[in-house]
Amino acid sequence: xxxxxxxxxxxxxxxxxxxxxxxxxxxxxxxxxxxxxxxxxxxxxxxxxxxxxxxxxxxxxxxxxxxxxxxxxxxxxxxxxxxxxxxxxxxxxxxxxxxxxxxxxxxxxxxxxxxxxxxxxxxxxxxxxxxxxxxxxxxxxxxxxxxxxxxxxxxxxxxxxxxxxxxxxxxxxxxxxxxxxxxxxxxxxxxxxxxxxxxxxxxxxxxxxxxxxxxxxxxxxxxxxxxxxxxxxxxxxxxxxxxxxxxxxxxxxxxxxxxxxxxxxxxxxxxxxxxxxxxxxxxxxxxxxxxxxxxxxxxxxxxxxxxxxxxxxxxxxxxxxxxxxxxxxxxxxxxxxxxxxx
Amino acid sequence: xxxxxxxxxxxxxxxxxxxxxxxxxxxxxxxxxxxxxxxxxxxxxxxxxxxxxxxxxxxxxxxxxxxxxxxxxxxxxxxxxxxxxxxxxxxxxxxxxxxxxxxxxxxxxxxxxxxxxxxxxxxxxxxxxxxxxxxxxxxxxxxxxxxxxxxxxxxxxxxxxxxxxxxxxxxxxxxxxxxxxxxxxxxxxxxxxxxxxxxxxxxxxxxxxxxxxxxxxxxxxxxxxxxxxxxxxxxx
Numbered sequence: 128x129x130x131x132x133x134x135x136x137x138x139x140x141x142x143x144x145x146x147x148x149x150x151x152x153x154x155x156x157x158x159x160x161x162x163x164x165x166x167x168x169x170x171x172x173x174x175x176x177x178x179x180x181x182x183x184x185x186x187x188x189x190x191x192x193x194x195x196x197x198x199x200x201x202x203x204x205x206x207x208x209x210x211x212x213x214x215x216x217x218x219x220x221x222x223x224x225x226x227x228x229x230x231x232x233x234x235x236x237x238x239x240x241x242x243x244x245x246x247x248x249x250x251x252x253x254x255x256x257x258x259x260x261x262x263x264x265x266x267x268x269x270x271x272x273x274x275x276x277x278x279x280x281x282x283x284x285x286x287x288x289x290x291x292x293x294x295x296x297x298x299x300x301x302x303x304x305x306x307x308x309x310x311x312x313x314x315x316x317x318x319x320x321x322x323x324x325x326x327x328x329x330x331x332x333x334x335x336x337x338x339x340x341x342x343x344x345x346x347x348x349x350x351x352x353x354x355x356x357x358x359x360x361x362x363x364x365x366x367x368x369x370x371x372x373x374x375x376x377x378x379x380x381x382x383x384x385x386x387x388x389x390x391x392x393x394x395x396x397x398x399x400x401x402x403x404x405x406x407x408x409x410x411x412x413x414x415x416x417x418x419x420x421x422x423x424x425x426x427x428x429x430x431x432x433x434x435x436x437x438x439x440x441x442x443x444x445x446x447x448x449x450x451x452x453x454x455x456x457x458x459x460x461x462x463x464x465x466x467x468x469x
Numbered sequence: 470x471x472x473x474x475x476x477x478x479x480x481x482x483x484x485x486x487x488x489x490x491x492x493x494x495x496x497x498x499x500x501x502x503x504x505x506x507x508x509x510x511x512x513x514x515x516x517x518x519x520x521x522x523x524x525x526x527x528x529x530x531x532x533x534x535x536x537x538x539x540x541x542x543x544x545x546x547x548x549x550x551x552x553x554x555x556x557x558x559x560x561x562x563x564x565x566x567x568x569x570x571x572x573x574x575x576x577x578x579x580x581x582x583x584x585x586x587x588x589x590x591x592x593x594x595x596x597x598x599x600x601x602x603x604x605x606x607x608x609x610x611x612x613x614x615x616x617x618x619x620x621x622x623x624x625x626x627x628x629x630x631x632x633x634x635x636x637x638x639x640x641x642x643x644x645x646x647x648x649x650x651x652x653x654x655x656x657x658x659x660x661x662x663x664x665x666x667x668x669x670x671x672x673x674x675x676x677x678x679x680x681x682x683x684x685x686x687x688x689x690x691x692x693x694x695x696x697x698x699x700x701x702x703x704x705x
Contacts, residue, residue, distance in 0.1 A: 243584050247582060256582055259574055
């Protein structure tokens with residue numbers, strides 16, 4: 128019975144299937160997944176980041192370049208098909224024909240077109256960065272002990288040539304829309320289930336012990352490429368995702384589901400956690416979702432310090448150079464000899 | 470024309486060069502050049518001054534020992550030459566010791582894009598560029614005086630192959646040169662005769678101290694001062 132309880136007093140949303148303690152956790156998914164990763168990190172869980180920000184790059188700058196947002200720099204992964212293809216690309220099982228999209232004076236990666244604020248300067252640069260990125264993704268899937276994935280969308284844009292799925296419609300953040308080359312596809316529940324099943328099989332081939340925690344984003348669609356009213360399209364999308372995930376969780380004991388979608392959207396929550404645009408989840412909502420999560424996954428004693436950077440730049444060599452600079456100045460100038468008041 | 474040159478430790482070579490030219494009677498009497506350092510370049514990426522409108526009040530304790538204000542209140546200057554913006558080594562260190570590479574995959578290094586690299590450079594020079602803007606706004610003609618190029622025996626080349634380090638070094642200079650161009654700041658750049666075909670500094674311009682692999686000597690400084698005098702002559 129929930130009718131006799133205040134919505135915020137409901138604390139039995141979720142019973143965990145497995146523990147996260149002392150396990151390396153990786154996250155991916157649609158925008159809402161960013162909150163999950165950030166909270167896991169801040170609570171001191173063993174958060175895996177195989178493509179970390181370069182040392183000493185300012186945090187806000189790093190995030191604007193896609194560092195530290197997820198466990199590697201793939202940007203938002205909205206669909207199960209996109210996740211499956213990301214995995215296959217990382218392990219060399221799928222090489223899309225589409226290599227780049229033109230944008231302004233440069234090129235973007237069709238599979239993460241907004242990962243940097245500015246396009247890459249050349250195909251060679253894009254290729255080098257993507258090669259490293261995909262190796263980092265492979266490392267992530269090999270090392271993760273828990274993989275958290277938030278499904279966000281069913282609506283997809285894909286290549287008619289090889290079925291490659293793009294996170295955004297070609298032409299929006301690079302490239303040009305061409306109906307001969309690209310197609311819109313709204314995934315069905317069986318599509319999503321099949322993609323997730325295949326992903327789980329292939330993931331376990333390289334990492335047999337990994338646990339998977341699925342969530343569905345509570346953020347409704349902002350727009351739809353279908354002819355339906357956006358609320359109707361959103362209902363379809365979320366229903367499909369929720370049903371597919373439900374079936375997966377029923378048949379896999381090492382896959383868990385955390386109900387972030389329900390905590391925000393359940394009717395008795397009365398839309399309380401949406402912003403005034405009735406779409407974005409407020410920070411109160413995010414906090415409430417994560418509180419429910421942490422009721423089951425108790426954070427460990429948290430030292431309050433982030434993981435140490437890989438290396439400090441202030442090396443002996445640099446210090447020596449600094450000393451040399453001081454010596455150079457002392458040698459070159461007699462600083463007390465001139466009487467000008469500066 | 471009264472020119473004040475200030476900045477990092479590379480003002481040392483300029484000072485030696487000016488002295489050599491004065492001794493040889495090769496200075497232009499119409500151009501009064503004074504060189505006074507601000508201090509070590511490692512402080513430049515920090516907020517070393519406060520904008521007080523017509524002046525930069527130097528707030529860093531070390532720098533403040535040498536200047537209280539720029540332009541200095543006790544000295545009238547027409548031009549300030551800054552030996553600050555065109556010395557890439559801090560960011561070169563960040564890449565070399567930080568396990569990074571510039572837009573290319575190298576063993577055991579994480580490649581960063583040219584855009585990320587640009588952020589590193591702008592982060593490194595953000596206060597210097599603010600100083601440039603402040604001085605320009607105060608009616609001072611500002612110019613940038615380059616440090617030397619990369620010497621082939623610089624210690625970072627033991628950690629990363631020379632061509633990769635030079636690529637970073639040059640990319641830094643290109644980013645800052647563009648920023649200076651956008652602000653209409655002239656640059657007294659490294660004379661072509663100082664660089665070999667690959668773009669490294671000739672050893673003849675190396676600092677006399679065998680252990681110092683990144684500062685230049687008075688010969689380089691003299692060439693830079695001559696370039697500065699030539700620039701000054703065109704301003705008359």
